[in-house]
Amino acid sequence: MKPEDALRAIAAARGDAICVPTMTTAPAWRAIAPEDLSVTCVGFMGGASALGLGLALARPERRVIVFDGDGSLLMQLGSLATIAGARPRNLAHLVFKNGVYHTSGSQEIPGGLIVDFVTMAKGAGYREAYAVRDLGELQRCLPSILGEEGPLLVELWTTLAEQTPMTAPRGAPFHAQVEGLRQALLKPHL
Numbered sequence: 001m002k003p004e005d006a007l008r009a010i011a012a013a014r015g016d017a018i019c020v021p022t023m024t025t026a027p028a029w030r031a032i033a034p035e036d037l038s039v040t041c042v043g044f045m046g047g048a049s050a051l052g053l054g055l056a057l058a059r060p061e062r063r064v065i066v067f068d069g070d071g072s073l074l075m076q077l078g079s080l081a082t083i084a085g086a087r088p089r090n091l092a093h094l095v096f097k098n099g100v101y102h103t104s105g106s107q108e109i110p111g112g113l114i115v116d117f118v119t120m121a122k123g124a125g126y127r128e129a130y131a132v133r134d135l136g137e138l139q140r141c142l143p144s145i146l147g148e149e150g151p152l153l154v155e156l157w158t159t160l161a162e163q164t165p166m167t168a169p170r171g172a173p174f175h176a177q178v179e180g181l182r183q184a185l186l187k188p189h190l
């Protein structure tokens with residue numbers, strides 16, 4: 001499935017979830033959900049899920065959805081155990097599995113598409129983990145992604161994105177995104 005189609009389906013259903021995109025999901029998400037409550041993890045490979053964990057623990061009443069890269073998660077695999085141990089009930093960790101480091105030039109990640117993040121997440125102690133291979137399957141899984149008790153990992157099988165952070169216009173600086181999210185969360189929760 002195209003990552004942009006996956007993100008559009010999530011954007012249509014996400015409600016007031018906080019989203020944490022990274023790598024090639026970042027420019028796509030900016031275009032699809034420009035007014036969204038989101039904080040982009042830029043440059044810091046493997047940091048998106050830790051950022052999402054912090055947000056999920058700080059705001060247990062909100063759903064937090066991380067859009068991770070497969071190469072990024074591989075670089076910080078220990079975060080799976082940290083997340084499982086912290087048991088954030090409101091965290092959904094989506095891994096965009098394209099088999100490459102697309103942002104840095106599409107070099108193959110270690111193991112390529114053989115790496116099984118579902119088994120790794122279960123082994124680390126996530127409450128639930130499964131793979132989603134096409135858009136129809138994603139549509140059927142959206143209620144689980146948005147509502148099932150976490151921590152939940154979903155391995156999304158995707159093609160390459162249309163843009164990368166290297167080809168797309170830059171988004172707002174990180175500190176400005178954080179301040180925007182903080183201000184939005186200070187308003188009463190409807």
Ligand SMILES: Cc1ncc(C[n+]2csc(CCOP(=O)(O)OP(=O)(O)O)c2C)c(N)n1
Nearest residue numbers: 023024043069070071072100101102103104
């Ligand atoms: C520690 C570290 N090494 C290398 C880089 C350079 N780098 C930036 S993005 C990227 C690839 C990210 O790949 P992935 O997480 O699979 O996301 P994709 O671009 O495929 O969406 C790399 C290697 C970096 N930012 N940090």
Ligand SMILES: [Mg+2]
Nearest residue numbers: 070071100101
């Ligand atoms: Mg990748």
